[in-house]
Amino acid sequence: MPGTVVVKIGSSSLMEGNHLHTGNMEAAADQLSALMKDGWKAVLVSSGAVAAGRMRLGLPAEGLTIPEKQAAAAVGQGVLMQAYERIFERRGIIIAQVLLTRDVMGERRRYVHARNTLMTLLHHRVLPIVNENDTVAVEEIRFGDNDALSAQVAVMVDADLLVLLTDTDGLYTADPRVDAGAVRIPRLAEITPQIWRVAGRTRSRVGTGGMRSKLQAARIASSTGIPTVIASARRSRAVLDAVEGKDGGTYVEPQPHIRGRKRWIAYSSAPRGRLIVDEGAVRALCLDGRSLLAPGLLDVQGSFSAGDVVSIVGPDGREIARGVVNYDARDLQNVRGLRSQDIREMGVAARKPEVVHRDDLVIMEEGWR
Numbered sequence: 245m246p247g248t249v250v251v252k253i254g255s256s257s258l259m260e261g262n263h264l265h266t267g268n269m270e271a272a273a274d275q276l277s278a279l280m281k282d283g284w285k286a287v288l289v290s291s292g293a294v295a296a297g298r299m300r301l302g303l304p305a306e307g308l309t310i311p312e313k314q315a316a317a318a319v320g321q322g323v324l325m326q327a328y329e330r331i332f333e334r335r336g337i338i339i340a341q342v343l344l345t346r347d348v349m350g351e352r353r354r355y356v357h358a359r360n361t362l363m364t365l366l367h368h369r370v371l372p373i374v375n376e377n378d379t380v381a382v383e384e385i386r387f388g389d390n391d392a393l394s395a396q397v398a399v400m401v402d403a404d405l406l407v408l409l410t411d412t413d414g415l416y417t418a419d420p421r422v423d424a425g426a427v428r429i430p431r432l433a434e435i436t437p438q439i440w441r442v443a444g445r446t447r448s449r450v451g452t453g454g455m456r457s458k459l460q461a462a463r464i465a466s467s468t469g470i471p472t473v474i475a476s477a478r479r480s481r482a483v484l485d486a487v488e489g490k491d492g493g494t495y496v497e498p499q500p501h502i503r504g505r506k507r508w509i510a511y512s513s514a515p516r517g518r519l520i521v522d523e524g525a526v527r528a529l530c531l532d533g534r535s536l537l538a539p540g541l542l543d544v545q546g547s548f549s550a551g552d553v554v555s556i557v558g559p560d561g562r563e564i565a566r567g568v569v570n571y572d573a574r575d576l577q578n579v580r581g582l583r584s585q586d587i588r589e590m591g592v593a594a595r596k597p598e599v600v601h602r603d604d605l606v607i608m609e610e611g612w613r
């Protein structure tokens with residue numbers, strides 16, 4: 245049964261010397277158009293704006309300032325889209341440019357708007373080509389790498405599969421650029437700390453995150469029930485094989501998943517503040533499935549409003565959960581450590597007794613990053 249696939253192609257696969265790697269772009273287009281003709285909905289997350297713009301402007305690969313990179317992205321994004329327009333038009337596919345920043349994901353209303361737009365494009369059989377809006381993205385609203393962006397987009401469109409196309413045939417036991425004896429890992433049930441260590445921070449000359457950021461993306465997708473395949477953009481059937489479940493690259497299995505609003509709380513929203521809680525609260529949340537109450541609060545950090553997503557952090561600094569908070573930061577400072585009854589007596593905003601209600605809370609995995 246045709247479903248929805250998100251395919252991400254990295255800068256390392258889009259550039260060949262000083263030019264766009266049209267061979268890899270055509271290969272991706274062949275596969276995407278074949279899938280779309282079979283009834284699949286597809287989103288392409290394409291990097292390469294900075295690299296393409298840099299080449300066009302004759303700027304060096306290293307040592308660019310942030311404004312230079314952003315200017316390069318403004319040039320390169322046009323170069324990329326022009327190439328995609330030509331390539332997909334020949335295959336009878338209409339494309340759309342969608343540029344996102346992280347703050348869109350962080351605010352429910354904007355998230356829903358962006359999602360509706362993507363869903364409408366998919367409904368009309370258009371191929372959205374997504375990139376980060378590098379020209380306006382400052383640190384606080386940046387995804388930082390398109391692996392993370394593609395995982396968020398996969399969550400957003402409820403994808404059945406995420407494919408990360410790169411310059412390597414998947415995850416190896418060590419960086420194959422460095423260790424000639426490294427072998428491919430075909431399947432991962434889970435991304436353990438050991439696997440995390442295997443993926444070094446090393447990357448191609450033009451790429452951003454290396455394998456680690458791909459694993460991070462796979463982890464987001466996997467924990468929301470979406471499988472990921474990391475594969476080589478040079479293999480002409482990489483996407484088709486991934487869709488057909490054939491071996492090739494590294495397949496990261498999906499975990500039993502959480503849906504809808506909780507997905508958004510966990511992975512798409514940027515927490516606006518931190519609630520530091522004591523051991524008792526950690527146990528109540530993680531083991532007993534309870535709501536967060538004021539007596540367990542040790543500290544309140546950041547300035548947030550009721551209804552924002554906050555990070556809930558144990559006394560050791562580890563993030564244990566995220567949730568929608570029922571109080572403004574200032575009110576919470578006042579009720580910190582108090583019992584529900586005392587709060588009622590103080591009349592603080594006479595709101596819900598829970599600081600974060602169980603239904604608005606998602607337990608995050610252990611923070612081994």
Ligand SMILES: Nc1ncnc2c1ncn2[C@@H]1O[C@H](COP(=O)(O)OP(=O)(O)O)[C@@H](O)[C@H]1O
Nearest residue numbers: 254255256410416418444447448451452453454
């Ligand atoms: N264990 C590993 N297996 C495979 N590749 C690895 C590993 N560790 C690091 N890498 C590096 O990751 C690079 C791909 O990431 P990156 O350069 O960010 O590509 P992209 O532009 O596709 O996002 C590879 O070229 C390789 O050097």
Ligand SMILES: N[C@@H](CCC(=O)OP(=O)(O)O)C(=O)O
Nearest residue numbers: 255291292293294389390452
């Ligand atoms: N938004 C940037 C991409 C950054 C990025 O993540 O690159 P890559 O690691 O090659 O996927 C660009 O278009 O240049």
